[in-house]
Amino acid sequence: MEAPLPPRESGQWVSEHSRDVYIEDAGVRRVAEMLYALRGTEAFTPQGWKKMNPLAPSFDTDLAINWVFVVDTMNFSFWPDREDQQCAVTHRGKTYSGYMALCAAVTRAMDEGVPITDAAYMASVSEEELGRVLRSDTPTPMPMLAERHRALTEGGTVLLRYGGSLRQFLSHGQGDARRLVQHIVDNLPSYRDEATFQGKKIAFYKRAQILVADFWGIMEARGEASIPNLDYLTMFADYRVPQALVHLGALRYSDSLMSTLKQGELLASGDRREVEIRGCSIWCVERIKTVLWSLIEQRDGQPNREINSALIDFYLWPYAKEHSQDMAHIPIHHTRCIYY
Secondary structure, eight states: OOOOBOHHHHHHHHHHHOSSEEEOHHHHHHHHHHHHTTTTSGGGSTTHHHHHOTTSOOTTSTHHHHHHHHHHHTOOOOOOSSTTOOOEEEETTEEEETHHHHHHHHHHHHHTTOOTTOHHHHHHOOHHHHHHHTOOSSSSOOSOHHHHHHHHHHHHHHHHTTTTOHHHHHHTTTTOHHHHHHHHHHHOGGGOOEEEETTEEEEOOHHHHHHHHHHHHHHHHTTOOOOTTGGGOOOOOOSHHHHHHHHTTSEEEOHHHHHHHHTTOBOOTTOHHHHHHHHHHHHHHHHHHHHHHHHHHHHHSSOOTTOOHHHHHHHHHHHHHHTTTTTTTSOOOBOOOSOO
8 A cells, every 4th residue: 555645745745736725935934034033942942842731740740741642642623613612621710722621621630530641541431431521611512522532542542552651652663753653653543644635645644743742842841862853743734823824924825715714614634625724834834944944054154953843833833822813814724533
């Protein structure tokens, strides 16, 4: 069976054949200039991971590692059918929605004594019990409970083959980002984020890549060994970062696609337009990274290749959340699937 193109090459292939999504050179440079001004700040260190994951357990315990696995395994499809019908979780006096509602629910469960980070529990939890763990504090439940339950029990079953330890599971990726991603998608079908576009089998591997990046963020923050070949990772193709890229002028949608998205049309996973949004987002961030590297080398007199696509994503995702009102006129694409 033909192996899919890796995420970076998939992004390039999609961008070269896209009909409704375009990368804008002027916008790419503008974003690179914006990021250049932030070089050397916490925005471009693994500490940026903590900004995206404020509810994670302390870096000082291995709980954070398995917490990441639980969250990443169920990290998909949070957008509401209607804006006034948000699933929300209130924990420690603060109310969260979207991805952060999942994080809050998992941390709340830990505070309540539920062994949610234990592989045996993951493998055996019933859908009804998981529903209690992920319960919403509004009348709107978290979407796709059955799919989250299947993904979590699958993940727990796989971890049990490695002593219940994510660290042990990932050690079989031989400490290299590319091999880690491949090990994840080979063993966890729910992470196998693939499609066919213009006759090519392609892969985005959003959740597999973010699992590796999250693991790296924890290891770096704890002062443990880094993961080689981290630049293999691309941005994590979802629905929030593309919105930010359009807002910043680095991506442009055709009038037809913009109209479709504003009407709230549901795009199926693998739909040409959905693939174009995700693939062009990947290649757009690669272009931003290349320009940023060039700016640093030209202006600072020395190269700095430590700013990778994962770090750029770690900046853009919170940026999109923080500027959600400013970009409310730019629609996100709606796709119900387990991949993002």
